[in-house]
Amino acid sequence: MSFRIASSPHQHNQKTTSQLMLWVVIAALPAIAVQSYLFGYGVLVQLLLAIVTAWASEALVLMLRDKTILPRLKDHSALVTAVLLAVSIPAYAPWWLVVIGTAFAIIMVKQLYGGLGFNLFNPAMAAYVLLLIAFPVQMTQWLPPTALQQHALGPLDAVCAVMSQASCQGISLEQLRQGVDGMTMATPLDTARTDLMMGLTLPESYEKPLFQGGVGVGWFWLNLAWLAGGLLLLQQGVIQWRIPVSVLGSLALCSLIAWSVNPDTNFSPLFQLFSGASMLAAFFIATDPVSASTTARGRIYYGVLIGVLVFVIRSFGGYPDAFAFAVLLANMAVPLIDYYTRPRTYGHKAVKGRQ
Amino acid sequence: MSQNYKELATQGLWSNNPGLVQLLGLCPLLAVTNTVTNALGLGIATLLVLLGSNLVVSAIRNWVPREIRIPIFVLVIASFVTAVQLLMNAFTYELYLALGIFIPLIVTNCAIIGRAEAFASKNPMLPSAFDALMMGLGFAAVLLALGAMRELLGQGTLFDGADALLGPWAQALRVEVLALDHYFLLALLPPGAFIGMGLLIAGKNAIDQRKQRKQQVKTAITRARVTGTIV
Numbered sequence: 358m359s360f361r362i363a364s365s366p367h368q369h370n371q372k373t374t375s376q377l378m379l380w381v382v383i384a385a386l387p388a389i390a391v392q393s394y395l396f397g398y399g400v401l402v403q404l405l406l407a408i409v410t411a412w413a414s415e416a417l418v419l420m421l422r423d424k425t426i427l428p429r430l431k432d433h434s435a436l437v438t439a440v441l442l443a444v445s446i447p448a449y450a451p452w453w454l455v456v457i458g459t460a461f462a463i464i465m466v467k468q469l470y471g472g473l474g475f476n477l478f479n480p481a482m483a484a485y486v487l488l489l490i491a492f493p494v495q496m497t498q499w500l501p502p503t504a505l506q507q508h509a510l511g512p513l514d515a516v517c518a519v520m521s522q523a524s525c526q527g528i529s530l531e532q533l534r535q536g537v538d539g540m541t542m543a544t545p546l547d548t549a550r551t552d553l554m555m556g557l558t559l560p561e562s563y564e565k566p567l568f569q570g571g572v573g574v575g576w577f578w579l580n581l582a583w584l585a586g587g588l589l590l591l592q593q594g595v596i597q598w599r600i601p602v603s604v605l606g607s608l609a610l611c612s613l614i615a616w617s618v619n620p621d622t623n624f625s626p627l628f629q630l631f632s633g634a635s636m637l638a639a640f641f642i643a644t645d646p647v648s649a650s651t652t653a654r655g656r657i658y659y660g661v662l663i664g665v666l667v668f669v670i671r672s673f674g675g676y677p678d679a680f681a682f683a684v685l686l687a688n689m690a691v692p693l694i695d696y697y698t699r700p701r702t703y704g705h706k707a708v709k710g711r712q
Numbered sequence: 713m714s715q716n717y718k719e720l721a722t723q724g725l726w727s728n729n730p731g732l733v734q735l736l737g738l739c740p741l742l743a744v745t746n747t748v749t750n751a752l753g754l755g756i757a758t759l760l761v762l763l764g765s766n767l768v769v770s771a772i773r774n775w776v777p778r779e780i781r782i783p784i785f786v787l788v789i790a791s792f793v794t795a796v797q798l799l800m801n802a803f804t805y806e807l808y809l810a811l812g813i814f815i816p817l818i819v820t821n822c823a824i825i826g827r828a829e830a831f832a833s834k835n836p837m838l839p840s841a842f843d844a845l846m847m848g849l850g851f852a853a854v855l856l857a858l859g860a861m862r863e864l865l866g867q868g869t870l871f872d873g874a875d876a877l878l879g880p881w882a883q884a885l886r887v888e889v890l891a892l893d894h895y896f897l898l899a900l901l902p903p904g905a906f907i908g909m910g911l912l913i914a915g916k917n918a919i920d921q922r923k924q925r926k927q928q929v930k931t932a933i934t935r936a937r938v939t940g941t942i943v
Contacts, residue, residue: 465907469914491898 372595374473377646378433380595384586385440385641391582392444395575396500398515399448403455404440406519410459411439418468434473438462441481441641445634445681446488447499449518454495458484478688479648482681489676499544545576546633546671546678549624558621580636587640596644599653603660604639604667605630611668623672633671638663638680648688655691655698662687662694717842724846731854732916736823740814741855742905746866749874751859753807755852757796757815759845762824764792766844769832776833785828786819793818806876823851854912861908866899868892 372380393400415435419426442458462484470476489496514524523529549559590596608629615623629635634642643649643663650659663683670679730736737758745751768788769776776784797815800808808815818824827847832840863870868890874882898904 487898487903490901490903491896492894493897495894 374434375432377595378437380590380593381437381641382433382440384589384593384595385444385583386586388579388582388586388637389440389444391579392448395579396448397510398512399500399510399519400444401512402452402515402519403446403448403450404443406452406455407439407443407459408436410456411435411463414460414463415468418464422468422472424472429472432473434467435463438467438480438484441637442484444637445481445485446496449500449515449522450495450498451522452519454488454492457491458488461487474647476647477691479642479645479684482642482684485681486685489681497544497547499547544633544678545628549628553622559624560621576633577631580631583636583640587636590640590644596640597653597656599656600644600649600660601639603657604643604664605635607661607664608635608667609664611665615668615672629668629671633678634680635667638667638684642680642684643687648684648691650691650694650698652695652698652700654700655694658694658698659687659691662690716839720839720843721846724843724848725850725853726916729850729854729916730823730826730847731851732913734823734826736826737821737851738909740817740821741851741858742902742909744811744814745855745859745862745905745908746900747863747873748856748859748871749807749877750810751855752852752874753800753804753811753877754814754818755848755855757800757811758818758821758824759848759852760796761789761792761818761821762827762844762848762851763841764795765789765824765828766832766840767837768792769828770835770837770840773833781829781833782825785825785833789824789828790819804877806873810873810876823847857912858905858908861912862899862904864889866896866904 389400389404412430412435415430416426419429439459442462443455446455446458462480466478466480466483467473467476510518510524514526517523517525549563552561553559587596587601591598591601609626612624612626612629616625624632639660643660650656663680666683666686667679670676670682674682676682724730728734731738731741740754740758744754765785765788769785772784793816796818797808800811800815827844831843835843860870863872868888870887870889871882871885874885878885899908
């Protein structure tokens with residue numbers, strides 16, 4: 358009888374990279390369904406464009422690098438990047454936006470650093486920041502949720518809208534962007550922030566039709582769907598609890614303090630947790646196994662850093678949502694965090710001054 | 713002697729390029745290369761300062777005490793920068809405004825003081841001048857490449873606003889390569905400069921590696937023949 362000699366860890370869950378990635382996509386499905394129900398079929402068109410671009414650019418770079426293409430496409434990491442980017446951008450953004458973003462994510466952020474496992478930054482979020490900085494107008498033009506839209510868009514209209522910025526009947530997106538009451542709209546976070554700047558208090562801002570139900574039409578349900586997907590990932594052991602809990606916990610704690618000091622100008626913890634990309638980012642983006650911290654304690658620091666940064670940027674920054682910036686900044690801190698949180702090797706004593 | 717000059721030329725233009733290899737003077741390199749015109753303006757200004765400072769440093773090299781050579785180099789460079797700045801103020805006022813703080817900042821450009829220290833203070837005037845010319849051209853070439861890349865990606869034009877540098881006739885130089893509805897702001901902003909610079913350096917390294925590989929193949933073949941005859 359021969360003993361197989363293998364290096365630690367000796368106990369691992371029996372999932373391959375490609376299975377893990379597929380689980381992430383599966384867990385994202387409910388939220389994608391909710392998002393396309395709320396914001397129209399454009400979400401699906403964006404998704405399709407992103408996936409095709411991601412596969413094409415991955416294959417192109419792998420060909421240039423003389424690597425085998427099919428096995429690496431089958432690890433589905435490009436698919437996950439494409440999905441995460443596609444759900445982050447407005448449903449009816451012009452087609453070239455998502456194409457540029459995905460190509461940048463795969464080619465520049467992932468493959469130029471050496472491919473899966475070597476990227477310093479989360480590809481989807483780096484691409485999101487690129488798009489937000491390069492095309493601020495297109496990136497912030499969210500249509501109001503379908504419930505508040507004046508004209509409903511069919512599946513074919515969605516394709517027309519993404520390709521030519523007008524529905525097949527020729528109604529331009531400008532017209533579509535107007536809500537039932539003829540007011541143009543942005544995301545709840547954006548609207549609330551603009552109102553604050555115009556001197557309204559938040560309770561006054563919440564009177565608008567966009568905010569029915571406290572955190573904005575649809576956005577609450579969308580975040581619930583992401584939360585459900587995230588719990589599925591936790592249950593499957595794809596992600597660990599530390600990052601999401603510390604992200605959401607620190608965000609909630611910061612906003613609770615601010616909110617109890619002055620509820621008129623600070624978002625409530627509930628609003629913070631269930632608007633924008635909170636749940637999506639906490640469960641699907643911050644937990645990226647490559648760019649996140651790898652030690653147990655480090656993951657908590659990493660999550661807390663993201664949560665605090667999100668609160669700071671949402672409260673004092675210039676952009677409506679903050680998760681992309683927070684995640685990238687935290688990614689930069691990861692090597693340092695990992696260095697200072699190295700676990701004690703089994704059988705060795707703890708070094709004094711460092712637990 | 714001509715071999716020496718050839719060596720100086722390849723050093724300055726390619727194998728020891730101040731922008732791509734020494735990575736000196738990155739601050740102006742990254743900051744002002746958002747259009748070809750700005751890049752050309754700064755490239756010429758740097759070239760002139762480098763030429764003047766190398767000439768003077770080389771001329772006075774036997775009378776400068778070693779201990780205080782750096783302040784003296786800085787003084788020489790600063791006087792040339794002041795002259796160039798006044799000239800640009802007089803003749804290319806718009807470009808002077810566009811480049812702003814980065815003209816006086818040429819004083820602190822390490823590429824210039826680096827050449828004064830490493831080459832001009834040890835060599836006669838003619839080679840020093842030639843070295844300055846080549847290093848300046850190499851730096852200007854990197855500026856131009858980066859500027860062209862960013863302007864093309866950012867606004868789809870080349871030589872936009874060239875009249876600010878070269879006079880009214882240069883308006884004809886403006887080429888609209890792509891008619892973009894939306895400016896690709898990232899290319900015009902500092903991140904675009906960093907990414908573009910990274911790509912340029914990667915491109916240069918790729919070319920060098922390819923050359924090296926070819927040479928290795930060649931030498932390997934000759935060696936095989938040699939051993940064949942000896943054995």
